[in-house]
Amino acid sequence: MELDEKPRTGEHIGATVISVQVGAIAPLGPESVPSGFVKSPVKGPIAVRELGLHGDEQADLRVHGGPEKAVYGYAASHYAAWLVEFAEHRQLLQPGAFGENLTIDGITEQDMCVGDVHAIGSARLQVCQPRQPCFKFALRFNDSRMPKAMVRSGRAGWYYRVLELGSLQAADAIKLVDRPHPQLPFDRLVEIVNRRNATEAELRLLASANGAAGWLRDAAKDALSVDC
Numbered sequence: 001m002e003l004d005e006k007p008r009t010g011e012h013i014g015a016t017v018i019s020v021q022v023g024a025i026a027p028l029g030p031e032s033v034p035s036g037f038v039k040s041p042v043k044g045p046i047a048v049r050e051l052g053l054h055g056d057e058q059a060d061l062r063v064h065g066g067p068e069k070a071v072y073g074y075a076a077s078h079y080a081a082w083l084v085e086f087a088e089h090r091q092l093l094q095p096g097a098f099g100e101n102l103t104i105d106g107i108t109e110q111d112m113c114v115g116d117v118h119a120i121g122s123a124r125l126q127v128c129q130p131r132q133p134c135f136k137f138a139l140r141f142n143d144s145r146m147p148k149a150m151v152r153s154g155r156a157g158w159y160y161r162v163l164e165l166g167s168l169q170a171a172d173a174i175k176l177v178d179r180p181h182p183q184l185p186f187d188r189l190v191e192i193v194n195r196r197n198a199t200e201a202e203l204r205l206l207a208s209a210n211g212a213a214g215w216l217r218d219a220a221k222d223a224l225s226v227d228c
Contacts, residue, residue, distance in 0.1 A: 015106035015174040017120060018076055019095035020046060022056035029139030034059040037136050039096045045167040048123035052162075053101050067161050068128050068213040074100035074157035075108040085149060089141055098131075098150075099140070100157055104174065109156065114184040115211015119175040122166030129213035130156040130190045156190045159213070181209045189216075198223070 023039035036057040047054040051070055058065035082093050095103035102120070109130070116127045133147035133156075140146075150156060184205055189212075192198045198206065198220070206212055207220035 011176050012173055013107060013111070013176045015104055015111075017102050017168065017170055017172045017174065018105045019103040020053070020168065020170050021096035021101055021103070022046070022053050023099070024055070025057045025059045028136060029142070033136065033139060035136050035139075036064070037099045037140050039099060039101070041096060041170075043170070045121065045169045047167050048121070048125070048162055048165055050162050050165065056101060063134065068215075069159045070162045071102060071125055071160040072100045072131065072157060073102040073104050073127075073160060074098050075155070076103050076105040077108060078155040081153070081155065082149075086141075086143070086146070089143065092141060097140075098137070098157060102168075107174070109154065109158065109187040109190055110185070112158070112186045113179050113181050114186055114189050114206075114209055115179070115181040116176060116186070117163060117178040117180075117211075118160070119177050121168030121172045122164075123162065123168050124164035124166070124177060125160035126163050126211055127158050127186060128161045128211060129159050129216060130186070130193055131159065132156075132193065151194050154187060154190050154194070156194075158186060161213075180211050181205070184209055184212075200224070 020042050021039035022042055023036045025034050025036050026038060028035040028037055036059055050067060051065060053071060079093055083090060112127055114127065118125050133150045137147045138144045203220040203224050207217055207224060209217065
């Protein structure tokens, strides 16, 4: 499906959740930093709440969690590239390695737009922002190169906000319910967040994109006011 097409309601996009993970707050790294980064797979249906999956926790709520980082999705196909680039981390590079709640087969950042609404199980989730890796990502792998590699490669994954509560589980198909911002490809948003290289036209689109995270809309408005 071309990204500028308007999807049909309930259209299956060939994507499937292959693994679901949650994690409790636990010590991470040599300094035992509290973190919910390490996640374990769960079987069967799990409740999707406004702030995330049942049983999933975040330690530092200033930068993690919240309605616009409720559920973290990651493309299963990216794991092959990580394994080539960081073969020494093979044992850790399993679903959930990046702290994602949903490991998803069949789509990547290139296959979605900002604000896409996905039906997964009985829940409705909206793609609203990319992951920006922090130091805890490096702690998880004991490798300071990993966050830089995520930024460089664009293999960021995506955060969902929860539009409708429900439940989901591994093997659920993903349907594209709505695409409110077809002129804002998500992989381009990843680049804008990482490189700060948005055009004025992109800033105007982003400033009015209700599907995007609030801080992204505010940043676009601020950039436009500076340019005026």
